[in-house]
Amino acid sequence: MPKRIVVPFGPQHPVLPEPIHLDLVLEDELVVDVVPSIGYIHRGLEQLVQKREFTEYVYVAERICGICSFMHALCYCQGIEHIMKIEVPDRAKYLRTIWSECSRLHSHLLWLGLFADGMGFENLFMRSWQLRESVLDVLEDTTGGRVIQGTCKVGGIRRDIGQEKLDEMHRALDPFEQQCRDLGDVFLNDETVKYRLQGLGVIAKDDAYALGAAGPTLRGSGVAVDLRETGYAAYGDLGFKPVVETAGDCYARCAVRVRELYSSIDLIRRAIDGMPEGPLDVKVKGAPDGEYFSRVEQPRGEVVHYLRGDGTKHLARARIRTPTLANIPALVKMLPGAQLADVPVVVLSIDPCISCTER
Amino acid sequence: MTMNEEQTTTSVALEDLVGEVRGLHDGGYRLVQIGCTDIGGSYEINYSFDKDYQFKNLRLTVGPETEVPSISGIYWGAFVYENEMHDLFGIPVTGINIDFQGTFIKTAEKYPFSVTRRGDDRCRNA
Amino acid sequence: MQTLLFLILFPILAACLLLFVKRTTLRYAVVTLSALFIGGASIYLLIRYAFGDAVYFAAPSEGASMAMVAIEMVLALFIIYMGAKFRNYLAIVLAVVQAALVVYLEISFPGSLHAVNNLFVDQLSIIMALIIGIIGSLIAVYAVRYMETYHHHHPEVRDRQGMFFFVIFAFLAAMFGLVFSNNLMWVFFFWEVTTISSFMLIGYSETEEATKNAFRALVMNLLGGVAFVVALIFLAATEPTSGGIDLARVLASGDAAVILIPAVLIGFAGITKAALMPFSSWLLGAMVAPTPVSALLHSSTMVKAGVYILVRFAPVFAGTFAGFSVGLVGGVTFVVASAIAISQSDAKSVLAYSTIANLGLIAACAGVGTYMLVWAAILLIIFHAVAKSLLFLGTGAIEHRIGSRNIEDMEGLIVRMPKMAVMMFIGIAGMFLAPFGMLISKWAAIEAFVQVPFGLIFIAILAYGSAVTVFFWAKWMGKLVAVTRNVERVEKGFLEEPWAPLYIITGLVIAAVFLFPVISSTLIEPYVLAIYGATARLAQANVGIMLLMMALLLVLPVSFFLFRRTAKHLPVYMGGRPATPDLHFAGSLGLTREVQTRNYYLTEYFGEAKLFRPGAVVCTILILASWILAGVPL
Amino acid sequence: MAFLKRSPWILHYDASSCNGCDIEVLACLTPLYDVERFGIINTGNPKHADILLITGGINSQNRPVVRNLYEQMPEPKVVVAIGACAATGGIFRECYNIAGGVDKVIPVDVYVPGCAARPEQIIDGVVKALSILEEKREKMTGEAHTKEEARHAAEAGEGT
Amino acid sequence: MNGLIGAVLFLILAPIAGGLIAGIDRKITARMQGRVGPPLLQPFYDVGKLFEKENVVVTTAQNFYVLAYLVFIALSGAIFFAGGDLLLIIFAFTLAHVFLVLGAYAVHSPYSHIGAERELIQVMAYEPMIILAAVGLYMVTNSFYVADIAAATVPAILYLPGVFLGFAVILTIKLRKSPFDISTSHHAHQEIVKGITTEFSGSTLGQVEIAHWYENIFLLGFVYLFFSWNPVIGVAAVAVTYVAEIFVDNVTARVRWQAALKSGWLAAAVLGLVNLAILSYMTIGGA
């Protein structure tokens, strides 16, 4: 007689703020089977391109997700710019880089917090989110929005950061980095955290690659794929090396993100140092005609915006492939064999973003 | 744009699809995405691959009712895209390893992308 | 003495009668009447002899003894025949060896084979007699209808109910004989009869598995029987210092060094009969027998013969390494069997493992053998017999109703068979919860072990063992009380088994809590006092508190009526998913799935495969050690 | 005594938000905003919750979920729709899969504007919800009281 | 008579003290997390609120089990403060928990069910150590009676440092604090929603909370026994122990059930048994 427990997991679930739906089959607490289902957040926003002018769609694009909002806008704008062959001014590229990395910082800190919450480490959650607030303050001061920045536009950016603010940010980076390192130490060294993470949800290097995983999920398994290496925005000037861990378990994925905090801080520092003067945007004339797969490295990995214009103000098609969608197959492979207690931890380890996954 | 990545697009016939994909798989490419576009009466399906930031696209053009073979036998993770393709566009995909039978993305209206909806009801401030 | 003889002989009479009764109604009448007589007689015995010292009766000796030897030979021949028929040569060998030893004993020591008094009765015998007389006959009554249904469900099994009830009643007789005999030869004879009864009944269904398990039980019990005879030979040979085969004299014999060897051997026989490790497997196999058999032989009475004999010899064991190691065998069995019970989902397996565990605990108390522990051991015997028989019978009744005895299938029994569920609930509570009996005994045991050298080991065993016990009982209870929805009620029309025995035993479980101070002061304490000159008892205040708890338990359900009106009913929380009241929810892939809640079995940690062997090995080593170091004082 | 106002436990559900409002709800729990100051606990369990905070609009798949969660909450309860999406569908209101704001499915007591709604706004929204909660409680006990009286009257009527 | 007064005082005062301690706990926790935290009396507001809510049940039976849980928790605490037998108290305590578990089983919900199973695992994890602690106190004071133990003049803690540490480990389980808050947790989020209390709401949940206050006071009383030779030190030690528990709660992740079980049992075996073995060797040697 199979002693199997069948439990619905989500869509409403205290540990996962977003609606994730899994049907779990357990033996005792061992996960023997898991079938995911999505679609609770599907809005159909890709189709809005047909109702919004391509310049206005930026506002929709940045609401594909409220966490890496800026990167979606960036990815979209870069795609349009590529199609329309617009060369964006350097200062805009640098500022885009700074905001991207700020987004990554706040996204990773947010994730670390949720991850800690998933492990039942309440204080660590609190600490991560407390740190995150300092990033949000910077974002609000420089863009006017905590989570939806609204500064990226086709052809450049809408707001500048004054030199005074840049200097202030630069000064704040050192103490902030110290705080991040203190936080990172807990994630990387604490025994109870290690107990929960090590050896959990292992995806081997080849599997991760073959399954099409992206971002820290891929890099945690030892594959050095990070689109920032392609040098979009200012990354080409700043010199960038992807962060890679090899173990392929939840701990490795966590370590990748922790170390990316440090690398982001470093990138911001260098971007401020090398900030060129100049205009913020160029005038956009005409309408996009052509297609392009715009790719950007988000906190969760590679996002692809496929944009196709037919010379009118409305795009013919936007197709957004987000890293979480790419990571779902890996997740499905990771879960069986975990314990029930590990389910949120494993699920969170890919840093799922249902909002942009389901669009 | 300092976009230095190459993007190549090659058209592929329906019957060559699986073979081509296998070739890319064996060549060490990873699957980036599969996406469809409605090009008025028929669909264009893009299979995107990447290796060392070299972006390759296989492009398949099919009619509305054409059955498309699944590549999930080669790329296990392809099922997410193929289910999506089915649920949003109504393209029948055969042989998906995890076939959600149209429940992957449940929408208020069936196959919302299957009809060209451009230009309809764009009445601001209605 | 007439009462004793009546109790031994009357069941035989009934047995013979039942051999020929074919109609169920008639059988039912005969069994019920006999049960009334037997039960009545045992209660009379209580009234008559409980308030004095042990009473000894000279009673028929020569003829009876000869008859017994003769029967023993017949039984040996029977085993040889069965062994030959089913190609179990080990059984034949053991039967032959045993018969040969008996003959040798009879021939070599004709002079030493006389007990001054062949029969006796003291409080311990009375307790045993009450268990046999009341619980045993209730089970017999229950069995009549059970067997009818059983054959109804299993048309492939040959209907041998005549034989069945013959053996049952013969067995009852043997059990009475066993606890009343002062002559160890007699004890041995009755001992062997119970072995054969068990063999016959386990093999009742005549399937391959049943036969195999029957032989396993037989072989292991014969092994103990051989040890028993050897002990007898030793006793006879060392007469008069050892006291010969007169139980009272043996126990009173001052020469510990001499009687310790037979004590160890008889202890070994007790270990086999009580199915302690490494011999537990026979009792697990015995679960193929119809459920009343499991209730009667394999939990409440026959296996108790094993621990009965250990309790009898407890004074000899006290303070010796032999006793200590027997105690440890019991202790290890207790903790290991309890742990394995966690991994079992078959109700009878759980009951079997729990039985083994409790027998182990009793053996642990008896082996260490201080007066407090003996007190606790006897208490355990009583409470275990009552509660466990209820559980077995309940399981049988449930099985006949729902067609499964898997605990998982008992989910929602409180809705489907409320009365039955409540009885099971009480039975389970009786096994592990305060203020019910088993727990009182464990408590007493802890208090007693604290004062014993190396008692810490036993304390640890008890601490871990009871923790584990809570787990497997509570989760079973949980299954029973789960209020499932949209399930059919199947209790109605449940007329196949008589309810009366179940009601009575349920009443006994509860009564035992209220009466236990009386039981203790009238039966257990005098016995312990007589043997040790000191006795244990629970403090008055504690008894009061326990009665208070019991009263609360009986009163609390009244609160039910308070909630009825006000509460608003809502379906359970299912992660927000659309779901039906009977727990079907909209799952992935467009499927509708049903929630399934299964208990945890923690097989990875507590599996049979994981624990049985180590437990058996440890116990084997301990037994061997006890033989080698028998006399070493602690 | 009205304890309800001092101990509002919330249930948060992300209907189809972009995560923007979502994370701001969570941010309310964290040290800088610390809504536990007001006795607010994010329970994650409708059976324990008094206030349902919903972010994002309604689509066909989450419609029954939202209703289910609402029904699972014991009275008195209030619903706070957070952000433009939850109020009207916001920027996504024209998407084919968005039916509109939360009030399409369940009654909404408080609307918090914004995209994303700020933690401070969310706090304001919850505080606003408290007085509504208290009103509902009074109404509920009042109702219970009248019911009780009606029952007594009926019993008395039967008696005669 | 003294006993009766103790029991009555406990029944009346424990909820008040327990609620206050819960309030202080939440305040300290908040401070450790860099937050202000709720008002001190928040636990009372919460429970008051729960009693104001509508009574929603899955099955009426659940209310019975929870009531029984409350009654028996209160009873075991009352026996404790009446100076009763420690073992009896422990057993009554287990009985109470079994009722809570049964309540969770009775509602027959997936999350409650898992919570119930985990709760049982927890019971299994802490039971050996709690018994050993009682035995340890006996070995030092020669009595299982709380009254005698409390009145004893020997500093039990000096003889039972290991037992005390082991008890501290299971105290974490009992207080439902991280890393062992596996069956339900007060405020931290959990993969099984609220586990054992998922389906309890309104006044039923309020009763669980009150029972928890009773329980905490009882447990702290148990801690006190280790230091009872000097009341001042005793009270201080109880406070320090509790703060230490809060601290541990705040610096650890929740572990899986396997680790909870292993920790409980290892604490009993390594800290408890070894300590007792040494102690019994000493007393035998000394005798």
Added chain:
Amino acid sequence: MGYFEMTRTVLRNLVRGPATRQYPAVPARTSSLTRGHVTFDPATCRSCGLCSRRCPCEAIRIEKEAKVWEIDRMRCVACGDCVEGCPFGSLTMEPDYLAPVVEHVVERHTITYVKPEKPEKKPKEESAGA
């Protein structure tokens, strides 16, 4: 030490006291750029409708004839595009936030802009247009 890595943070928190911003006792932290809500100046709006056209949420509706300018605050995502787009500076983005409401109503303004009397030039046409 592997265990209790969090100790430092806990102690620091205890020593430094809570980091909580005591909202509502202390007003919300905003910056000059903060996009709180859009304000409308009815006196300068010339009913050109640009704001309405640019708004990605159709939050603004204007009725030229009736001189009504409406904003649905529950739709507005505070993107600021209308503000950027208004050629007459009638719209501003204020950093403070709107309070929650219990009812969803559309905010209505009557445009009071009066076209300044253009000196002499084409008084006839104007009257003809009206």
